[in-house]
Amino acid sequence: QVHLLESGGGSEQSGGSRRISCVHSGLPSSVHCMAWFRQAYGKDREGVAAIADTNTKYAESVKGRFAISHDSAKNTVYLQMNSLKPEDTAMYYCAADLSGDCGWLMRHRKYFASWGQGTQVTVSS
Numbered sequence: 756q757v758h759l760l761e762s763g764g765g766s767e768q769s770g771g772s773r774r775i776s777c778v779h780s781g782l783p784s785s786v787h788c789m790a791w792f793r794q795a796y797g798k799d800r801e802g803v804a805a806i807a808d809t810n811t812k813y814a815e816s817v818k819g820r821f822a823i824s825h826d827s828a829k830n831t832v833y834l835q836m837n838s839l840k841p842e843d844t845a846m847y848y849c850a851a852d853l854s855g856d857c858g859w860l861m862r863h864r865k866y867f868a869s870w871g872q873g874t875q876v877t878v879s880s
Contacts, residue, residue: 757781757869759849764874771839775874777832777849788857789825789832792864793845793876800848802864804834805857812857817843839878846873 763775779789790805804823805812811823822835832849850867852860860867 757851759851759869759871761847761849761871761874764847764876766877766879767839769839769841769878769880771878772835772837773839773876774833774835775847775876777834777871779830779832779849779851782830782851783853784827785853787851787853788855788860788867789823790850790857790861790867791823791832791834792848792850793843794848794873795842795845798845800864802861803847805861806832807855807857810855810857812861836876839876841878841880844876844878846875848873 758780760778767773788807791803792800793803794800803814806823806825820838824833849871851869852867
């Protein structure tokens with residue numbers, strides 16, 4: 756059984772940086788897709804970034820500001836968020852799937868097999 760646990764959320768000023776983490780367990784060592792989604796109050800959940808092996812994908816709204824990485828030795832996926840904006844305020848969720856096709860999964864998020872409980876990031880102006 757796959758478990759995902761996010762941490763690192765909190766409050767930041769606009770323009771600041773923050774790194775959130777997702778520790779995973781139960782995933783096999785084969786290639787799989789790990790992703791970050793976010794959901795702002797009253798809005799749909801949206802894909803932010805994804806990684807499978809060394810391939811990464813980003814939403815247009817975060818390109819150049821956010822970076823996703825995976826430390827396999829620590830079973831942890833990170834999302835480094837720089838130049839934060841108030842519109843980045845949301846609950847951030849980690850997701851995982853055995854498929855390495857992150858592009859397809861990001862467009863069809865309901866097919867991600869596993870989700871974490873989320874960590875809140877709040878950016879004030």
